Amino acid sequence: MPDVSLLEEVVADATPLLGQGKVANYIPELSKVDGRKLGIAVCSSDGGVVGAGDFQEQFSIQSISKVFSLVQAMTLYGEAEVWSRVGKEPSGNAFNSLVQLEHECGVPRNPFINAGALVISDLLQSRLSTPKHRMLELVRELSGNSQIFSDKAVAQSEYQHMARNAAIAYLMKSFGNFHNDVDQVLQTYFTHCAVRMSCADLARAFYFLSNKGVGLDGKRVLPEKQNRQVNALLATSGLYDGAGEFAYRVGMPGKSGVGGGIIAVVPGEMSVCVWAPELDENGNSLAGIAMLEMLGKRLGRSIF
């Protein structure tokens, strides 16, 4: 378990990287974020959270929500039902590419690229009457924070710029791999992406991934085997087209979002969340990856 001073060092050492990346600007609402934010939080085996920098400030979790959605789908559906709709392999392509999707008949490569997350959202839509609300319930319970909400302005802004995601959903529908109304699922999906949480919230919420599937409150979130599977998928596909580099530098299963957050897991030990809104060319938080690399190095932690 790292102490506060170590995390403060990490934040200090990452500060010179500010200015080297670019805040996401594909939707106006996201581009308003202050690019100089830096935060880190760790939740370890005793359930305690330590943090440094802006670790208590909430930000748009964006694609990190794809992990929550997958976990929900894995509890609602059988293994075969989920994995006949989406694959488990790295994509080797940009996160929103349609090329592979067309070549592979509408079955997305994995649940962490947009196409895969849309299929997962479609699965949730089929089985939940209020999927937006159920996601909030889940993240509030996992993080022990009832003050978590989805940002309506961000969700609305994403909806107004939905063309690429709509294209992906309709392409899957043309192959029979999307069952609900596209517009409705997109609204659910954008609402999930627009959830705001802090590094502390996220470290707590994903503690179960480092704890064989059991959450902070002692309740089982996923069976042990499925928990390992989620970590395995995060390791091979969690950082878009930068998963190999992330494994090489950081060596932890992880998931990034274009809001600048990254969650990472040291199985058996701890969950981590970093936040720094400026992104590298793969769409991952530039200073965030650096903070995780420093943390792993100083603690001597890596799954490899």
Next chain:
Amino acid sequence: MPDVSLLEEVVADATPLLGQGKVANYIPELSKVDGRKLGIAVCSSDGGVVGAGDFQEQFSIQSISKVFSLVQAMTLYGEAEVWSRVGKEPSGNAFNSLVQLEHECGVPRNPFINAGALVISDLLQSRLSTPKHRMLELVRELSGNSQIFSDKAVAQSEYQHMARNAAIAYLMKSFGNFHNDVDQVLQTYFTHCAVRMSCADLARAFYFLSNKGVGLDGKRVLPEKQNRQVNALLATSGLYDGAGEFAYRVGMPGKSGVGGGIIAVVPGEMSVCVWAPELDENGNSLAGIAMLEMLGKRLGRSIF
């Protein structure tokens, strides 16, 4: 450390899978192998090897040699020199595809697809006067077995069917990412692929990957950081287009070859090698993956 009876159980339980895959037949020499072979060997922290089934019989290591080549290149060149020539990302494509290579200007995705291994061989050719011999020296030393050779008939057979690999090498040459004579490098490459080793040989040879870079004889093969990096690359790209599924099912860094061998690593604990010549549709040993999955399950071992 598993005992012999556990490994014998694994072999017995994998036997019913025989007949479900297909022995590699893209070159005549390889297709002669008996598809009913099954072997497993484990080398653990005390340096001892236990095995079951055909674990002492030598087979064609094929693409497993790509790991030895990468390790050699990492000791001969600086980090920047290696990784400017080849990437670290999963490919999301068949192991011998040229599509991505053309789109990405001749820089292969990672060192474990054919294109990447050819670039690594090109690097070795530039710096070693007798690259074929140096590879044999390395594997003999790592495995502690002086009776390891490359099978000339197999190397010759691969050379006669070199068209696809020649196309890959020339395409990289057209982008300036291949420096030596194509024919000469292909001969080195095929000689490396045609090395014959047993499960026991391979488990011993890759022990260093599970031991922070230090081999069985106590000599350092790779610095600890680079050793972690190799494991990370194996986890994301070691099983061609089946790396995600392998992580999901087995949860160990690994590398397969079309000869039916797979090596895998539990960092800090042990190295494993399985052999079963029949392959699945991704070109990975079908029963081999199953044996690793059983072993991991029974030992409760996974990096996730």
Next chain:
Amino acid sequence: MPDVSLLEEVVADATPLLGQGKVANYIPELSKVDGRKLGIAVCSSDGGVVGAGDFQEQFSIQSISKVFSLVQAMTLYGEAEVWSRVGKEPSGNAFNSLVQLEHECGVPRNPFINAGALVISDLLQSRLSTPKHRMLELVRELSGNSQIFSDKAVAQSEYQHMARNAAIAYLMKSFGNFHNDVDQVLQTYFTHCAVRMSCADLARAFYFLSNKGVGLDGKRVLPEKQNRQVNALLATSGLYDGAGEFAYRVGMPGKSGVGGGIIAVVPGEMSVCVWAPELDENGNSLAGIAMLEMLGKRLGRSIF
């Protein structure tokens, strides 16, 4: 000018081909068509129409409507306005592929693949208040037949199976190359595709293409240069991924539709329309191409 007996011979000689192709079945309404229909009509320089077989029976013109739409757009917009939105090159891909569209940033290869026709429909939508009605006015005027309508059941059926076309439109929208509401443009587009005309109607309607841009009633439809340009585009891109083969066998600019119709032009001499609902693997009328080949051979007509 061919006489009736020659056309009757052509129909008779094409009859043995029935059963070798497949009626389009991607929407239920189209699959109801009788696959044994065969018709041919020729409209020549004196304005007279001769025909044989089922040449007076109306069928779904489908993609042949793309030519009418392009002609409309060319009269409503300047050259630069049209060709900055859509290219002039053959696609080398299936008619509804998204791969090239993504690689080429949302600019379709030509106006005769679906993506291109959707952009053209988007252009029409921007400038016409009643684009569906204006299309009917145009085809009625060009063919001299006031009894031409769009089949609502077919348009409705296409709308219910719009996923692929919606994906294409949204992908273009994500690149900024689609300006109107996707749903509204798709309705216009499907209404155009569902227009029903006979071989006689179509031969008359496209007479202007063989007559330097002047229609049957002596009115100019297109300036002479633009008329040549439309013929040039038809020659290189009119038959999807079968344009080269069509030029090789038939040697006339032409356009096919999945309803089984094909129109073709011998510049300076005549316009032709054939109809046979069974399609080949490129989605072009199998017996239709054969009838055009026979006609060209017997008349000694080809642009080459």
Next chain:
Amino acid sequence: MPDVSLLEEVVADATPLLGQGKVANYIPELSKVDGRKLGIAVCSSDGGVVGAGDFQEQFSIQSISKVFSLVQAMTLYGEAEVWSRVGKEPSGNAFNSLVQLEHECGVPRNPFINAGALVISDLLQSRLSTPKHRMLELVRELSGNSQIFSDKAVAQSEYQHMARNAAIAYLMKSFGNFHNDVDQVLQTYFTHCAVRMSCADLARAFYFLSNKGVGLDGKRVLPEKQNRQVNALLATSGLYDGAGEFAYRVGMPGKSGVGGGIIAVVPGEMSVCVWAPELDENGNSLAGIAMLEMLGKRLGRSIF
């Protein structure tokens, strides 16, 4: 038949375009050419040649040789033998792309992209004992000029930069669509490309294409039907990825080479050759296309 003064006007009007394109520089020998050359020659139905500008100066015909090779192959092999090895469709890709070739199992789209011409060269190699010499015999006979040679320095320079073409040939070999030694066929291919001819030579040599297959000396080069087929292929695929634009602007079957030459055909009337070494972004002569467009406009000639 245009007179000299009209051709001189065309040359004069194209002169302001000099400096807007770029001389081919992918091999050093080609880049030495004077970019300010401009020539045009027309050979018409009475067999006479008129020209203007540098129409009597020989230049490297490069890919124009692909038409001679195809004609040779069509006289040596049956129709099915040729077209089972190479397609007839436009490629929709750069002239030297391997992407489509891999997706379509080693069968090139048409005989005028590099892959297609290499297959045709492979066919010639299988049937001719001295293919290099036979090409010279053919072009000398067709043009009536015994002083035509292949430039050894250019062929040698191409051979030294053969990587991309070698990659293409080996890729086809890996699919079984290339039968001879790659190195030997490449030497033949480069020797063909390096033939030097003038606009006058080329206009004479391709006169048969405008004359139903009969050459200047009255001998039949191709049967009438095959002659039409060659023109059809030139119309849809003769200008790489600029065939559609060329049809739109010029409206004649044609073939370009990176040496800056373009030959074009007005069936039944005349053959034309233009030369201007500066190329546009598709690799076609920039001023050459403009000269053909002006010629067509002033004579009122187009196949459309």
